[in-house]
Amino acid sequence: METKISHYYLIVDLEATYCNNGTIPRHEMEIIEIGAVMLNRETWEIDSxxxxxxxxxxxxxxTSFCTELTSIRQQDVDEAPKFLEAISRxxxxxxxxPNHIFCSWGNYDKKQFIQDCAYxxxxxxxxxxxxxxxxEFSEYLGVSKKFGMAQALTxxxxxxxxxxxxxxxxARNIATIYKQIKTKKLS
Incomplete structure (x- = not known):
């Protein structure tokens, strides 16, 4: 019996050390949370x-801005592993x-990974x-406007x-959006 290899969309959303007053330059922001789901390209369900x-x-x-925006507390990151251990996991x-494709809402997550990995x-x-x-969402709607993730859900x-x-x-919400636009395209 031949085993069929599953293919996945690896949907990633990062949170980083944000500030709203310029005290943390963009090139010094660091990932403080990795959220990711494996969306099965056959069943359109999250497998992991x-x-x-x-x-x-x-x-x-x-920063207080970062905590208010993300709900991530200082204690959450103080007790967390540093980047090398976390990225290895x-x-x-x-x-x-097998055969996953890295996906995110925009290019920010990819750029942040590149920046943190280099650092x-x-x-x-x-x-x-x-x-x-x-x-892809804008293309799906046939518009040039770029939507935030919450706007896309709405x-x-x-x-x-x-x-x-x-x-x-x-990451879960982005998976829901992607499932919706991909399955509508296919039907």
């Missing part, structure tokens, strides 16, 4: 999830799923192409689940 807080090293104290998880001298963990679901008549700007919840 990954969530990991990460302890920042450049700007160790979260993440890499081990993603490579337990920590860790090889970029994705060997696949990158799909920008934000762009546009589709889908309720946002969980906490907006929490990596794992946003």
């Amino acid at each position: 999830e990954f969530q990991q807080f990460i302890q920042p090293v450049r700007h160790q104290q979260l 993440f890499k081990e998880w993603i490579y337990s799923f 920590h001298n860790f090889s970029y963990p994705f060997i696949s192409e990158h799909i920008n679901i934000k762009e 546009e589709l008549g889908i309720e946002l689940k969980g906490t907006h700007h929490r990596g794992i919840d946003d």
Whole structure:
């Protein structure tokens, strides 16, 4: 009996050390949460999830803006592993799923991974192409406007689940959007 290899969309959403007053330059932002889901390309169900807080090293104290935006507490990151341990766990998880394609809402997540991997001298963990679901959503609607993830859910008549700007919840919501646009295209 031949075993069929599953193919997955690896949908990732990152949260980072944000500030709204310029005290943390863009090039010094660090990932503080990886939220990811494996969306099965055959069943359109989430087969597995990954969530990991990460302890920042450049700007160790979260700004009040960051905490208010993400609901991630200082204690969450203080008790978390540093980047190298966290990204190693993440890499081990993603490579337990064959033939995955890295996807995110926009290009921010890809750029942040590249930046953090370079800073920590860790090889970029994705060997696949990158799909920008934000762009695909605009193409699906036939518009040039770029939607935020929450706006896209509203546009589709889908309720946002969980906490907006929490990596794992946003990854789940992005998976819901992608399932909707991909299955509508196919039907």
